[in-house]
Amino acid sequence: MTRIGFVGLGIMGGPMAANLVEAGYEVTGYNRSSAKVEKLVAAGGKGARDIAEAVSDADVIITMLPDSPDVENVVLGEDGVLAHARSGALLIDCSTIRPEVSRTVAERAAQRGVRALDAPVSGGEQGAIDGALSIMVGGEAEAFAAAGEVFEVVGKTVVHVGPAGSGQTVKAANQLIVAGNIALVAEALVFLEAHGVDTESAFQVLGGGLAGSKVLDAKNRGMRERTFKPGFRIELHHKDLGIVQSAARESGVSTPVGSLVAQLVAAAVAQGDGSLDHSGLFRQIARLNGTE
Structure with missing residues (x-):
């Protein structure tokens, strides 16, 4: 899995995406603010004009968004991530949101043949920069295992804590x-x-x-x-x-x-x-x- 679509390049998402570029992944990023996208491009990544361009060819899709309504809109929306993700892709949502929203994302993703993990992080901006985040992951064990190499780049303590929604809890x-x-x-x-x-x-x-x-x-x-x-x-x-x-x-x-x-x-x-x-x-x- 070498192609990563990254949606949400803010204080946490930006450094995480940059670390994945440095680790050798092909990262295509999208953010509502074009300046954040340009920063990723300067670090060696690719910029996307919209969600579809960021995720349609990705093996792994990572989202890092502010709140539950943002995830519902960006991931579940009519023109969102799941509308454009290919079957077999792995969706890792690193946002901090309500557990029930993560469970809904996992259910909707499964209907489209996409494996989903809720993987909120702790460690702040410096942890994101250093690739030393603590990541608590909810979802299927098989999907967690498939995401292992990606998690190793951005996190130091990564633990599978249970089924969908458990990471958020x-x-x-x-x-x-x-x-x-x-x-x-x-x-x-x-x-x-x-x-x-x-x-x-x-x-x-x-x-x-x-x-x-x-x-x-x-x-x-x-x-x-x-x-x-x-x-x-x-x-x-x-x-x-x-x-x-x-x-x-x-x-x-x-x-x-x-x-x-x-x-x-x-x-x-x-x-x-x-x-x-x-x-x-x-x-x-x-x-x-x-x-x-």
Whole structure:
């Protein structure tokens, strides 16, 4: 499988597509913004004028889109991916969407002879650039095995977690954990600053103990310096926490801490911080303490 059609060349999709080009795949990319397509072409890929051109000859089709309605439109739409994908192709959707939408995509894909995987990713922009993403994959075992070499290029930790929709369910849990971690790191920083502690050394020692986490390591400096250049925007995390809450209600699960964090994230979006990196949730915590 050497020909890859890639739809969605944003913060995550762009670096992933470029890594596949570097690995020797023939990658044809499509994005609504032509500048993103031109960037892929500059990296050695090919540009497509529309979805049909990107996917019609592809052995593997990868989509990386913002939300469930985007996947429904781009993949399931009248002129979408499945309308043009050839029978036998492998569709890998790396978007983070509602599990039930992924199950619908898998069903519709099977009707057209296309194998489908829901494969949301974690690791942020740097993980995409480094080809070190964590990828949680739902779908048939045979399709997962067929995608192995592609996943090796873009991911470091790649795990088949169950049937269609399972990848999205695990990703929802991931976003729940990450949001809670970000909120607590932000609270800790406000607490430390209130006591006049040297926060750089404080986080150094905290990172070496049980309080340590990838979130703490990756996000504390941006919080301390008040720099929130987006690797993953607050507004997207807000969307993901909506997926968590919806799926939790459907299964009768209570997520009290997650619900509180979801409200804080919603407030940050309402106050105009949605375009910041999700570590910008610090601003909302600081506002509650009158320090921002």
